[in-house]
Amino acid sequence: xxxxxxxxxxxxxxxEGLKNVIISTSRMVKSIMLLAMLLLxxxxxxxxxxxxxxxxLLFTGAETSEVKELIKxxxxxxxxxxxxxxxADSIAEAPQLPYEMDKYGNMLWTSRAYVYRLGTLSLxxxxxxxxKYLKAANDAILWVCNFPDxxxxxxxxxxxxxxxxxxxxxxxxxxLPQATKQLVKANIYKNAIHRVLREYEKGGPGSWAKRxxxxxxxxxxxxxxxxxxxxxxxxxxxxxxxxxxxxxxxxCLKLFAPDGVCYEGPAYWGYTNRYLSMYLxxxxxxxxxxxxxxxLPGINRTALYQIRTLTPSGHxxxxxxxxxxxxxxxxxxxxxxxxxxxxxxxxxxxxxxVAKALHGARMFDQLFFLSLPWFDNTxxxxxxxxxxxxxxxxxxxxxxxxxxxxxxxxxxxxxxKGGLPNQAHQQMDCGTFIVESDGVLWTEDLGADxxxxxxxxxxxxxxxRWKYFRNNNFSHNVINIDHSLQYANGxxxxxxxxxxxxxxxxxxxxxxxxxxxxxxxxxxxxxxxNYTIEVEDEVNLLDAGSKVSWVAGTxxxxxxxxxxxxxMRNGKHFYMQIIAPAGAVFKTYPAKxxxxxxxxxxxxxxxxxxxxxxxxxxxxxxxxxxxx
Numbered sequence: 001x002x003x004x005x006x007x008x009x010x011x012x013x014x015x016e017g018l019k020n021v022i023i024s025t026s027r028m029v030k031s032i033m034l035l036a037m038l039l040l041x042x043x044x045x046x047x048x049x050x051x052x053x054x055x056x057l058l059f060t061g062a063e064t065s066e067v068k069e070l071i072k073x074x075x076x077x078x079x080x081x082x083x084x085x086x087x088a089d090s091i092a093e094a095p096q097l098p099y100e101m102d103k104y105g106n107m108l109w110t111s112r113a114y115v116y117r118l119g120t121l122s123l124x125x126x127x128x129x130x131x132k133y134l135k136a137a138n139d140a141i142l143w144v145c146n147f148p149d150x151x152x153x154x155x156x157x158x159x160x161x162x163x164x165x166x167x168x169x170x171x172x173x174x175x176l177p178q179a180t181k182q183l184v185k186a187n188i189y190k191n192a193i194h195r196v197l198r199e200y201e202k203g204g205p206g207s208w209a210k211r212x213x214x215x216x217x218x219x220x221x222x223x224x225x226x227x228x229x230x231x232x233x234x235x236x237x238x239x240x241x242x243x244x245x246x247x248x249x250x251x252c253l254k255l256f257a258p259d260g261v262c263y264e265g266p267a268y269w270g271y272t273n274r275y276l277s278m279y280l281x282x283x284x285x286x287x288x289x290x291x292x293x294x295x296l297p298g299i300n301r302t303a304l305y306q307i308r309t310l311t312p313s314g315h316x317x318x319x320x321x322x323x324x325x326x327x328x329x330x331x332x333x334x335x336x337x338x339x340x341x342x343x344x345x346x347x348x349x350x351x352x353x354v355a356k357a358l359h360g361a362r363m364f365d366q367l368f369f370l371s372l373p374w375f376d377n378t379x380x381x382x383x384x385x386x387x388x389x390x391x392x393x394x395x396x397x398x399x400x401x402x403x404x405x406x407x408x409x410x411x412x413x414x415x416x417k418g419g420l421p422n423q424a425h426q427q428m429d430c431g432t433f434i435v436e437s438d439g440v441l442w443t444e445d446l447g448a449d450x451x452x453x454x455x456x457x458x459x460x461x462x463x464x465r466w467k468y469f470r471n472n473n474f475s476h477n478v479i480n481i482d483h484s485l486q487y488a489n490g491x492x493x494x495x496x497x498x499x500x501x502x503x504x505x506x507x508x509x510x511x512x513x514x515x516x517x518x519x520x521x522x523x524x525x526x527x528x529x530n531y532t533i534e535v536e537d538e539v540n541l542l543d544a545g546s547k548v549s550w551v552a553g554t555x556x557x558x559x560x561x562x563x564x565x566x567x568m569r570n571g572k573h574f575y576m577q578i579i580a581p582a583g584a585v586f587k588t589y590p591a592k593x594x595x596x597x598x599x600x601x602x603x604x605x606x607x608x609x610x611x612x613x614x615x616x617x618x619x620x621x622x623x624x625x626x627x628x
Contacts, residue, residue, distance in 0.1 A: 050231050050238070050286035054173035055126075057166060057228060058281050059373035064126060067373050071127070076351060077375050079358050081127060084369060088124030091117050092136035096143045104452055107151045111160035112366055114144055118168040119369040126171055127372070134175055137168050141180055145187040152195055155208040156215060159222025162192040163278070166222075166229035185230050192226040193237050200244040209248055213424045214264060214272040216252040220245040221275040221282075228286055242283065246291025249279070253296050260302030261394035264425045265320030267448070269306055270331065274367050277333035280340065281374070294340065303337040303346045305392050309401055309415050311436040317415045319397070319432065321425040321448035330354060331365030335374040345384070347376035388527055389504035391497050396420045398494040400506045404437075404530035410626045411530045412437045416523075418492040418508055421466075422459045428466060428473040428485060430492035430513045431523045435533065437626040438572040443477050444553045446470045446591075449599050461488040469594045469601065477552040479537050479620065481517035490515060495522070503528055517542060519616075532625035534579070541616040550609045550620050552576075553591055558605050560586040565607055575628050576607070579621040584611045 055061050071081045094117070097110050118140055125133035144150075144161060151157035169176065169184045176184075196219075199209045208215045209223075224245050227238040252272070255263055262269035276293075283289050293299070309317050316322070330353025338347030354371060356362040365371075386406055392399040398418040404411030416433035419426060425448075435442050449456070449471060455464020456471075466472045466485055473486045490512030497506045505526040514521040519540040526534045539548055556569035563578035565586045578584045591604035611620050 057170040106154035114164040122171040159219040162226040166225040196223040221279040256298035259392040260298040260305035263396035267322040318445040318447040332370035335376040389499040429476040432476040537620040
């Protein structure tokens with residue numbers, strides 16, 4: 001028995017040894033495969049020459065003295081530096097934010113708060129050198145690096161927290177305690193690098209790293225910043241991340257072609273370009289934009305597009321899921337683009353926005369602290385004339401802009417869109433517009449509703465998304481046929497344009513959008529003169545008994561009298577008149593929520609003209625002007 005036990009024991013020992021050999025061999029094979037992948041990356045991507053020393057991200061060490069001189073010599077930059085210091089003083093005393101999820105089940109606002117907090121404190125330390133900023137930043141780094149994770153299930157949270165920690169680690173590298181730096185490196189690897197390498201390998205087309213929405217740019221940029229921050233510790237992994245970010249970011253950015261439109265709307269233009277601008281600055285300083293992201297069609301025009309589609313008073317066209325009043329207008333991205341694409345008009349506009357924000361008339365961008373290192377005071381030179389009509393083409397959302405002569409008091413401005421409702425963050429707003437004169441906005445877009453509403457993301461035809469007032473066409477400045485919904489899979493686009501005509505005009509093809517009620521539908525905008533625009537809807541109905549309702553929402557007081565409507569707001573006046581069909585009249589009613597949980601609607605009046613045709617073909621023509 002004793003001999004048998006010894007024999008069995010030896011068999012077990014040999015089996016364990018064989019198991020270890022197999023495991024070791026498996027690990028060796030995986031290591032060889034990883035090495036081969038890394039070698040392939042190095043051969044295809046080339047040697048990435050990131051800066052050997054810190055700081056290397058967004059505001060390099062070589063740029064420090066230049067920025068300090070700018071603060072001394074440029075009054076607006078000096079004011080911005082004082083604002084930075086005041087913010088840093090306040091933040092240094094603020095309590096840390098807890099690791100907890102909000103009602104949407106994520107911690108995105110916590111991550112964003114730490115981008116603001118760590119960016120502000122770190123820059124204040126670099127500019128002013130006061131130890132309280134270093135201590136507060138170190139405390140915040142330690143706090144978030146002791147979170148259980150950075151919420152990888154909602155990867156935007158991870159990307160933004162990685163951004164926050166990467167910036168602080170890089171900018172304060174020489175001063176942070178060694179223990180803090182070790183903790184940061186471990187957290188960036190665990191929470192970001194390790195996860196994104198797996199995502200590049202296994203993630204499908206809908207992956208956050210590869211999809212066609214803002215998530216792509218935000219997440220890839222966060223990973224690039226995290227990797228570059230610790231590149232000396234993880235050089236091969238950094239190379240893979242740089243290569244794959246440049247490979248997959250065009251999945252989103254191709255949709256900016258050809259004219260710079262972000263089809264997701266102005267709020268997501270801001271989000272995408274905050275991170276795109278950081279990506280471009282980071283890679284340009286660390287080996288170059290080898291993926292050619294800045295050369296993608298539309299990227300060099302996107303800041304101009306965003307500025308030109310603001311009304312003369314500076315009001316955005318809040319189409320899609322845009323959070324009215326909750327986002328800034330300007331931001332450091334405009335300074336970077338102004339310099340990168342040689343567009344002093346863009347930088348000059350943003351200097352004006354910075355000045356407004358410093359005096360409380362605007363909100364500051366989340367990345368406001370980058371406005372100092374990226375500040376551009378290039379003079380504009382000769383002011384260019386604003387075109388009477390511009391079309392910004394886009395695969396999903398064509399955007400059309402009309403301008404009366406801005407040197408003439410009371411000149412009119414209008415911006416309108418095409419659309420495809422079933423795409424990300426879209427609404428049933430094909431053909432909608434906003435119009436302004438005398439600094440007063442006369443029609444409105446109500447922006448986004450609560451993302452937590454049941455079925456909010458169900459955007460297919462008949463989906464729950466369309467039962468909510470803000471999301472459907474009943475809240476927009478469009479036509480409705482028999483009070484039915486626009487077709488969610490229908491695409492509206494510019495089919496005809498005459499920008500050089502004496503009376504510039506553009507026509508939108510809305511046939512797919514109204515295909516369930518009409519054989520064809522077109523909306524035409526014409527700038528009749530500097531003060532007047534005409535909107536003509538030409539519809540061929542499937543049923544001669546159908547009614548076509550022309551609808552617009554406004555914050556103005558409205559008096560209607562037959563086919564005429566008189567708008568009054570802020571002591572100014574505006575007029576609409578039904579030109580066709582004969583006999584049609586205006587009516588008004590208050591805009592109301594339709595389901596529990598929707599954001600409250602207050603102070604919006606809907607103007608409607610319900611029209612009947614003699615037969616199936618007809619036109620609804622409305623003339624709008626600040627002249628009676």
